[in-house]
Amino acid sequence: xxxxxxxxxxxxxxxxxxxxxxxxxxxxxxxxxxxxxxxxxxxxxxxxxxxxxxxxxxxxxxxxxxxxxxxxxxxxxxxxxxxxxxxxxxxxxxxxxxxxxxxxxxxxxxxxxxxxxxxxxxxxxxxxxxxxxxxxxxxxxxxxxxxxxxxxxxxxxxxxxxxxxxxxxxxxxxxxxxxxxxxxxxx
Numbered sequence: 751x752x753x754x755x756x757x758x759x760x761x762x763x764x765x766x767x768x769x770x771x772x773x774x775x776x777x778x779x780x781x782x783x784x785x786x787x788x789x790x791x792x793x794x795x796x797x798x799x800x801x802x803x804x805x806x807x808x809x810x811x812x813x814x815x816x817x818x819x820x821x822x823x824x825x826x827x828x829x830x831x832x833x834x835x836x837x838x839x840x841x842x843x844x845x846x847x848x849x850x851x852x853x854x855x856x857x858x859x860x861x862x863x864x865x866x867x868x869x870x871x872x873x874x875x876x877x878x879x880x881x882x883x884x885x886x887x888x889x890x891x892x893x894x895x896x897x898x899x900x901x902x903x904x905x906x907x908x909x910x911x912x913x914x915x916x917x918x919x920x921x922x923x924x925x926x927x928x929x930x931x932x933x934x935x936x937x
Contacts, residue, residue, distance in 0.1 A: 752856060753782045753903040754815070759847065759859055761891035762823070768839075768865060768885035769828050772807060774847060777821040784903065786852055787813035794829040795844040803838065805829045831882045839880045840865050845889060854901035862890040 755778060762773035772792060790810050796803030808826035824847075831839060847859040867873045868886040 765888040787811040793846040860895040
């Protein structure tokens with residue numbers, strides 16, 4: 751059983767212009783006191799074929815965390831379009847929200863994102879160069895892909911015989927009220 755459980759993630763300002771900041775309202779419950787911070791990250795997948803185009807949009811530390819329910823809004827700048835191949839700007843990609851404790855990722859929420867022009871005529875006859883200020887993103891917020899990893903939340907108790915907790919291959923586990931499917935792309 752995990753010491754931290756995400757109870758809800760709401761995508762705010764969706765759909766939005768590609769260049770608008772991302773906003774997620776995250777609610778979670780902590781079942782045991784944690785002495786260190788939780789690290790929340792938002793990652794934009796810039797290319798399905800090459801993770802060197804992935805961009806870390808935000809990384810925040812929250813904690814130490816006591817037993818209780820918490821809620822905050824994670825806001826992140828949009829990805830830098832100059833760091834995305836032009837052929838990968840439009841179409842479907844992935845946004846990953848992760849949470850780690852002591853460097854161990856224990857949950858990943860993946861969202862498909864569809865980027866397309868905000869105008870029907872531009873969609874039908876795309877210009878030769880992407881007009882980034884006319885691109886709109888739509889996060890498929892109603893179909894998140896949740897992957898949980900078992901980790902050792904209290905390594906000082908030496909529950910793993912002195913070995914660091916290394917998550918096994920990802921598996922989807924029910925229980926958060928979020929749809930649990932394999933995430934769109936392995937990391």
